[in-house]
Amino acid sequence: MADPYYITTAIHYPNGKPHIGHAYETIAADVAARFQRLRGREVRFQTGTDEHGLKMAQKARDLGVTPRQLADEMSGYFQVLFDRLDISYDRFFRTTEDEHHRASQAIWQAMEANGDLYLDRYEGWYSVRDEAYYDESELVAGEGAEKLSPQGTPVEWTVEESWFFRLSKYQEPLLALYRDNPEFVRPATRMNEVRSFVEGGLRDLSISRTSFDWGVKVPGAERHVMYVWVDALTNYLTGVGYPDDTADFRKFWPASVHLIGKDIVRFHAVYWPAFLMSAEIALPKEVFAHGFLLNRGQKESKSLGNVTDPNELADTFGVDALRYFLLREFTFGQDGSYSAEAIANRSNSELANSFGNLAQRTLSLIHKNCDGRLPPIFGHTDADDALFALLDKVTRQDMPAAYDKLAFAQALESWMGAVYACNAYIDEAAPWALRKTDPERMQTVLATLYIAIAQLAVAVSPVMPRSMARLLDAMGLAPDLRTIEGTWSHWYSPLAESGFRIDKPQGLFPRVELPESEPA
Template sequence: MSGPRAYYITTPIYYVNDAPHIGHAYTTLACDVIARFMRLDGRRVNFLTGTDEHGQKVEKSAKAAGMTPKDFTDKVSQNFRDLAVAMNFSNDDFIRTTEARHIRACQALWQALLSRGHIYLGHYEGWYAVRDEAFYGEEELTTGADGRKRAPSGAEVDWVKEPSYFFDLSKWQQPLLDFYEKHPDFIAPETRRNEVLSFVRGGLTDLSVSRTSFKWGVPVPNDPDHIMYVWLDALTNYITAVGYPDVGSESYRTFWPADLHMVGKDILRFHTVYWPAFLMAAGLEPPRRVFAHGWWTNEGQKISKSLGNVIDPLQLVETYGLDQVRYFLLREVPFGNDGDFSRRAMVTRTNSDLANGLGNLAQRSLSMINKNCGAVVPEKGALTEADRKLLGQAQDLLPRWREAIETQTFNRGLETIWFVVAEADRYVDEQAPWALKKTDPARMATVLWVLAETVRYLAILVQPVMPESAGKLLDQLAVPQGRRSFVHLTEADALKAGTPLPAPEGVFPRFVDPDVPAPAAAPAKAKGKKA
């Protein structure tokens, strides 16, 4: 295959026993930004999200709602589709584990594991948490104040005894450790990799992979009394979506193994221990990388329904704006760490970075061009050292942004971009085009061209994070739709003198919150008005 290698990125599929919250939005947003970046960078992308719809927890939730499991999952799955639309996610596929293609893939994977001697029939007896859909050893449990045993997640566990098929996970300890050593970037960040290594080195026991005590799941082939363990079912979605079991298909050959599974830290073990073991046992390649991000708190408090402080991403968007929320979530904390959502931080980022930062830079520059250059791209004269320095800083951003995307260090990449925003602000103050208007109009035109060209670079580069707002900036620069990808970040594609420009409009309005004192506007803003 010629050209850049294809790129396959996935969110976890979201469990449909509850409404979408900020955690779901955060994970999918990170994937969306990567997918958009890769497309702009010339890659063929497959971006998958979806819903996990089987299991005892869903069966119980449906019963409590007075609905059949299928009707219940139809309703709740749609909420996740609606979230994707509201957050402007660009997923190429949305998978549901109740789909026929997925059931076919699950049963094919089961048959592959069975035929290769990795599944056997026995009896399971031990602790099971319905909320986590996970089995736990005695040594992993704690006892709550109520005397009930609890999983590490805090979920209550019950003693379960039933016939079960088992996967021979115990045989995969050394192959997994060898795989981790050969692929040091498979698990990220480093702290999570260390957790997994410690767990696997501690020894693995065979895994129960079927249940008989309820019926809402994928039937085990040739044994209808059993349904598949929900995690064997759920994890298979990643290969279902690229055509498994047809491993010779164009889709499978193009996109598997996946480049990145993005997950929350609570489901790291399933994706980095069970999933690669299942795949290797079936003779399939494991994914290239699994990144486990942290959790959000709300104003310093753990988020929980009992506290009533669950953050609804749709309410955030309604209050602060879509691109403002997208930017904040990836800029505020290092991706991989836990983060705290506070209204003060949200307002500060919106006003300082967006309204006073990139938005003010673009508005000042384009307003001066509109007023002083006949509303067309000005003529560029000879460039000074200061001009070349600023343009060079903008031109150097792409490889640094690319590295941040490939390592999922979003905040570091955005810091790098906003450093250039600050440099452009300093350039305006130093060059003072409003003064040049009287003393050297040709030099003023060059300074304004340099600013507009810098904004073009910045707008193209922030498209993955803020696609709508970046699009508005590029519209105001009269950059054609077909010239907004990263391949156009060249001098050959620079703004052409004489190109008519529309009247500039603010893209990032300041947010006024009576309970949050806003930072003072950048002093340079007043200077811009003198032009």
């Protein structure tokens, strides 16, 4: 039996409402989780919000509310959005939960017991927006004499008493980790960046603050709150029961993959494994860093006025069409650009015209000519066998292999190839013309297509769960048959014996007409 699978997103910073980037990452994680469930693995999928830190405290002060009030309001927006986008999380996590404070203090004490924490004075550059410390050598020039972080965010000179983590002690263990586990960080370009950073030398890391109090208290030194990244990263442990020896912790830790944005690789691939080594906790198996989602080639920002509300995109295009586009349009792991026109084009050409039309034509012919029942098969031709062979390869080999690697665009490219093959098959066979000339061949062709559509719907259901469930329900495919493991015979006999009768089919993907002003 396959090992349990534990996937996490980065927990999202709720100092504002969620944007399309939050939706992109969480949809990708959801597709991975749904695929692993489809293949029979026990899955744990965690997402949530990272609610502590100076940035939240300052935003709350600016709004005249408490940090907790801001966290409660904004976290609610994230959870509502994820529910709307059919995110099948097992746990929506909030770092303000009491059990998380206990877990964060437990890992702190484990690092302290290992001799890796000490009290000193921090003087250096800090970016409130990134919640990150930067060395002078990492800064870039802004306007005039202004200094900026490598991410282009403002930095300020900070001086305060701080607890430090002996990150320098873990330089060689981290390099050994990367050497022995070359896919610990993916894609390879991110691994190269991480390795280069560590090879350049590691300085001990300031991990507490005294200039504000919105965070997890440092045990034994409650004038200090933990550096937000210590407590944020610990959420992956808290979510499976740490520090208690729970069944979930034994089953799901170490995590199978932390899915994150490329801008926070250092925290996950350098600091986090070092913290875990210090606390003597097993390391996650993989950190996968996806690229940025660009709006017409530009990174979104409030100053440019191009920040996209994913709710508006879902209103315009539908949830499943949006999910499909985001994982189909560009290689996961690289930056990708989107526009309303691009989403509409994919939805209309591939979902409405190609797959939706294939299903509509086939089921309408069965409804009209076969009394709505799965027709019998009267022997296969070479064309039938070739189509079944292609479908088996695509749905049982190519797509699972791609899903496993988080190569979503590759999986959907294979899927569309099979859809095109089915459309070529129906056009060549022309079952609508066979009713009078060769009714047995007509029934065989329609049965072949019925099975093909069912296989294709199951294979793409992690990406478009709502639409594919509606289609498979309309086709009478029982839930226990919705598996990627079966061949055509696995699908046909139970369907034929069930006596299910399909109603007149409804359109699966309506064509999208862009509004005069696209959603922003």
